[in-house]
Amino acid sequence: MTTTRPDSALELRERFTRYLRDRRLPVTRQRLQVADVLFHAPDHPSVDGISRDLKRRGVTVGTATVYRTLDLLVESGLVREHDFGEGFRRFESMTTRSHHEHLVCQRCGQVVEFVNERLERMLDMIADEHTFLHRRHRVEIFGLCPDCRGRDAADLRASVTS
Amino acid sequence: MTTTRPDSALELRERFTRYLRDRRLPVTRQRLQVADVLFHAPDHPSVDGISRDLKRRGVTVGTATVYRTLDLLVESGLVREHDFGEGFRRFESMTTRSHHEHLVCQRCGQVVEFVNERLERMLDMIADEHTFLHRRHRVEIFGLCPDCRGRDAADLRASVTS
DNA sequence: TTACGTGCAAAGGCTTTGCAGTCGG
DNA sequence: CCGACTGCAAAGCCTTTGCACGTAA
Numbered sequence: 001m002t003t004t005r006p007d008s009a010l011e012l013r014e015r016f017t018r019y020l021r022d023r024r025l026p027v028t029r030q031r032l033q034v035a036d037v038l039f040h041a042p043d044h045p046s047v048d049g050i051s052r053d054l055k056r057r058g059v060t061v062g063t064a065t066v067y068r069t070l071d072l073l074v075e076s077g078l079v080r081e082h083d084f085g086e087g088f089r090r091f092e093s094m095t096t097r098s099h100h101e102h103l104v105c106q107r108c109g110q111v112v113e114f115v116n117e118r119l120e121r122m123l124d125m126i127a128d129e130h131t132f133l134h135r136r137h138r139v140e141i142f143g144l145c146p147d148c149r150g151r152d153a154a155d156l157r158a159s160v161t162s
Numbered sequence: 163m164t165t166t167r168p169d170s171a172l173e174l175r176e177r178f179t180r181y182l183r184d185r186r187l188p189v190t191r192q193r194l195q196v197a198d199v200l201f202h203a204p205d206h207p208s209v210d211g212i213s214r215d216l217k218r219r220g221v222t223v224g225t226a227t228v229y230r231t232l233d234l235l236v237e238s239g240l241v242r243e244h245d246f247g248e249g250f251r252r253f254e255s256m257t258t259r260s261h262h263e264h265l266v267c268q269r270c271g272q273v274v275e276f277v278n279e280r281l282e283r284m285l286d287m288i289a290d291e292h293t294f295l296h297r298r299h300r301v302e303i304f305g306l307c308p309d310c311r312g313r314d315a316a317d318l319r320a321s322v323t324s
Numbered sequence: 325t326t327a328c329g330t331g332c333a334a335a336g337g338c339t340t341t342g343c344a345g346t347c348g349g
Numbered sequence: 350c351c352g353a354c355t356g357c358a359a360a361g362c363c364t365t366t367g368c369a370c371g372t373a374a
Contacts, residue, residue: 024349024352024353025353025354026347026348026349026352026353026354027348027349028347028348028353028354028355030354030355031354046338047338047339048338060356061355061356062355062356062357063339063356063357064339064340064341064355064356064357064358065354065355065356067338067339067340068340068354068355083245083247085245085300087337087338087363087364088337088338088339089338089339103288103289103292103294105294106297112292112294114288114291114292116284116288118284119281119284119288122278122280122281122284123301123303126265126276126278126281126303127265127303127305129276130265130274130276130308131307131308131311132265132267132274132303132305132306132307132308132311133305133306133311134303134305135268135304135305135306136304136305137301137302137303137304138247138300138301138302138304139285139299139300139301140299140300140301141285141288141289141294141296141299142297142298142299142300143289143294143295143296143297143298144294144295144297145293145294146292146293146294149293149294149295186327186328186374187328187329188327188328188329188372188373188374189373189374190328190329190330190372190373192329192330193329208363209363209364210363222331223330223331224330224331224332225331225332225363225364226330226331226332226364226365226366227329227330227331229363229364229365230329230330230365249338249339249362249363250362250363250364251363251364
């Protein structure tokens with residue numbers, strides 16, 4: 001279940017390189033390193049998470065460069081930007097998986113992805129009904145993941161007993 | 163269509179007063195003024211918008227107090243907090259209307275509300291499927307409102323002609 | 325009277341910007 | 350070589366916090 005999808009990552013790096021070359025933008029060590037970290041991330045890292053990951057690998061990339069590279073990655077369409085209302089952004093590389101939404105655990109921060117075709121169609125319909133041109137959307141369900149759900153119930157029992 | 167819902171606003175102010183009294187918290191001029199501005203707002207104002215509205219009415223309330231009052235209003239359940247990914251929060255008073263979602267225009271910032279029972283049920287189902295305890299959710303559709311949609315097409319024609 | 329609120333200014337957290345030095349193509 | 354990038358530090362935003370003073374009950 002925790003696949004690293006190395007082949008996907010390689011392909012994405014190539015696509016990013018191509019994107020840069022097409023626009024006559026330098027393909028620098030920093031840009032590739034930031035992209036690689038993100039392409040290999042199994043989750044939805046924040047800028048801080050990406051920086052720490054880079055440090056762990058022994059390389060240092062200035063914060064400003066990380067932000068600037070993320071802008072490029074988002075523009076290129078290879079990376080998706082998220083704002084789960086935590087006060088900072090998270091990023092996610094686009095694998096071959098289809099468009100998906102998120103379930104966010106309010107206790108442990110775990111993010112689970114889900115796909116639902118019917119939901120997507122319904123959103124198209126709703127936009128149409130309001131004569132809106134539908135460009136993108138965001139569906140997030142907040143609550144407790146299976147683990148935290150049980151733990152919360154346990155906490156409650158403990159507090160009642162004490 | 164642009165109803166100010168004055169009766170609703172009055173009732174909400176009363177409910178807020180009751181909320182404060184119940185917790186033995188002082189009912190101050192500032193708290194009521196911030197609440198009133200929000201209860202009368204037809205849209206989803208930001209902290210800055212609320213402050214400017216207060217100034218327009220000739221009263222001044224410190225920024226810190228506005229933030230602290232908004233915390234109370236959200237805790238009381240009379241106000242809903244939103245984050246449309248703009249880098250700041252927006253607030254909306256809970257009228258008697260049922261739970262709703264938002265269509266956001268990426269050009270002019272207009273926010274249109276919509277209600278869709280089927281959508282709500284579908285989200286419950288999805289959370290269930292993943293054994294998540296569903297506490298709240300967020301559905302936002304971004305794009306162009308009817309007005310901006312036309313304007314964008316016009317811009318495009320103009321740029322092609324020039 | 326007294327606990328809590330208020331306003332100001334300072335601090336905080338995330339992100340962007342300005343600029344001198346550096347490097348890819 | 351030149352234009353674009355990088356890193357650092359400073360600045361920008363929104364929001365929170367500390368503190369002396371004020372006020373609701």
